Structure formats: C-alpha cells, structure tokens
Amino acid sequence: GDSVTQMEGPVTLSEEACLTINCTYTATGYPSLFWYVQYPGEGLQLLLKATKADDKGSNKGFEATYRKETTSFHLEKGSVQVSDSAVYFCALYGSGNTGKLIFGQGTTLQVKP
C-alpha cells in the first residue's frame, strides 16, 4: 500500500545552518505530495505542496522538489531560524480519489540560537 518514510529525528541545528529533511514515498500513480508543519501546542499547517513530477513547492524559505525517479520529496531550507523549531510531516494522497492523506512519522527540528 501507499506509504511515506521520513528521516528520523530529532534534528538539531544552529541558527543559519542549512536544513534537509528526507522524505521518500511508495505509491501507485502520481500522488500529490505535501509538507505540513506543527509548532508546539498547535495543529498542523500546510507548509508547501507539489502535484506533479518536477514541481517545486516553496513557502517561508522552505523548498521541496517532487522527484518521480527517486520517489522523494526532501524538504530544504538554506538558513534556519529558531522560529523554525517544530515537527515536520511529509504526506501524500493515497491511491484513488478518497481524499485520504497518508503521513510520515514526523521529524522534530530544534534550532538553537
């Protein structure tokens, strides 16, 4: 079945460091891919998305490129801030038109000043 695998955390970085959080998926067809972010004590917010191969989603300095050949959607940011500390979830829409979103296990990012 469809699934999403993220790199395990926590990831601890110093402010202004580069960030990469790996995400790979298994799915039939061409699923839409998403990154959600969850700040402490809050719900999940959509960070960015891509709906077809080679699309690049971007928002708030974060980017992710839909790579069909490697079935990946890695999240990147060139210079992280303390305020980026959160849990990041990679997700995809499951097969069919069910609307069901399948999440990875989440990666905790901690940015130190």
Added chain:
Amino acid sequence: DAGVIQSPRHEVTEMGQEVTLRCKPISGHNSLFWYRQTMMRGLELLIYFNNNVPIDDSGMPEDRFSAKMPNASFSTLKIQPSEPRDSAVYFCASSLVGERGRNTIYFGEGSWLTVV
C-alpha cells in the same frame, strides 16, 4: 475565513467517563477527517467522512469510539467509556474532494484529551 473549529481545546476527565469532541469543518468542504496523535504512534487516521457519510473507519480503535456527522457543518467523536490510554491530541480536518481532484486538507488546532 474561519478555519476548522474544534472544541474543547483541552479536556481532563476521569477514567470511565464519556468524552465528546466536536468539530466544525470549513464551509463548503465535503470531506472530514478525525486523526489522533500520540508520541508512541504518531498521527493516525481514525475515520473519514465524505458528504456526511463514513467512508473509512478502519482506524477507529475499538467499539468505545464512535463518530457521527449529522450534517455538513458538524461532526462529533465520542469515547465511551474513556480510558487513560485514550489520552492524546485529536485533530479534525476538512477538505474539498471533487471531480477535479482533491484539494488541500486543513487541520483544526486539536482537542488535547487527558484521561486520568
């Protein structure tokens, strides 16, 4: 625009009590989801409604859990009787699923449940 609205935000209850969580989806959305988040199991989809009809409830843990969606603007998740292992954050989410495909799923801020 108002997002997905959940209540209560926080609930502390004693084991054996009934708990009812409420959700108002975004107006115009036709799909509604209940998720549970715990440290041990991460995010789990409990149940999914489309046009007020339950489509997939395979994630509902056991008969103590039930969910209803009497109309397009309201849903409840009920736990009766509650147990300490039900302590978690319960998220409601909604989206629009149509002929053109599936749109972004939007999440509420969650109901933080503690069963003592």
